[in-house]
Amino acid sequence: MDYPGNLFVVAAPSGSGKSSLVKALMEVDAGVAPSISHTTRAPRGQEKDGREYHFISDAAFDAKVAAGDFLEWAQVHGKRYGTSRQAIEDRIGAGGDVVLEIDWQGALQIKQLFTNAIMVFIMPPSWEELRARLLRRGEDAPEVIELRLANARTELAQAGHFDYVIINEIFERALFDLKAIVHAQRLKYVAQKRARADTFQALGIA
Numbered sequence: 099m100d101y102p103g104n105l106f107v108v109a110a111p112s113g114s115g116k117s118s119l120v121k122a123l124m125e126v127d128a129g130v131a132p133s134i135s136h137t138t139r140a141p142r143g144q145e146k147d148g149r150e151y152h153f154i155s156d157a158a159f160d161a162k163v164a165a166g167d168f169l170e171w172a173q174v175h176g177k178r179y180g181t182s183r184q185a186i187e188d189r190i191g192a193g194g195d196v197v198l199e200i201d202w203q204g205a206l207q208i209k210q211l212f213t214n215a216i217m218v219f220i221m222p223p224s225w226e227e228l229r230a231r232l233l234r235r236g237e238d239a240p241e242v243i244e245l246r247l248a249n250a251r252t253e254l255a256q257a258g259h260f261d262y263v264i265i266n267e268i269f270e271r272a273l274f275d276l277k278a279i280v281h282a283q284r285l286k287y288v289a290q291k292r293a294r295a296d297t298f299q300a301l302g303i304a
Contacts, residue, residue, distance in 0.1 A: 175246065
């Protein structure tokens with residue numbers, strides 16, 4: 099189905115700065131709204147239920163899977179994450195833009211369901227920097243950091259499935275690149291024709 103809004107799917111290995119970039123994007127672009135995933139993991143740091151994630155039990159997650167409430171779900175670092183079908187369809191169906199930050203497995207599932215989804219992959223500039231960022235976060239035990247680094251090799255190998263790649267070496271430059279992708283998508287012929295249907299009609303463009 100061709101929805102009037104845009105669905106931006108952003109994936110990256112842990113520590114690449116995906117969440118920080120998406121948060122900064124939404125602070126400067128009111129037209130982009132987040133999709134808040136459900137997860138079975140516990141909140142980290144200052145995270146709040148209903149803001150960063152909907153934190154639910156394994157049993158509640160199982161019930162949502164059985165009910166078909168998720169567009170996609172995946173197990174990442176031993177915990178499960180799922181994307182609400184209704185929340186996304188309501189937003190892009192009304193002409194709004196949604197940015198969805200998920201792992202690469204979920205991203206590829208979303209692309210199968212929404213063929214017009216814009217796929218963006220965030221990369222770290224080096225393995226050394228990725229390790230340093232995970233250590234600076236101070237949120238994970240050493241064995242968890244090693245697991246995230248091991249998983250990152252598999253995750254980085256999926257970058258070729260995405261439309262755009264941003265290397266997050268300098269945050270401000272990476273944010274500029276992400277904003278440019280969003281803006282360019284809105285200027286595509288089909289998107290402009292949807293958003294400015296009255297102008298196209300007045301100019302006699304079918």
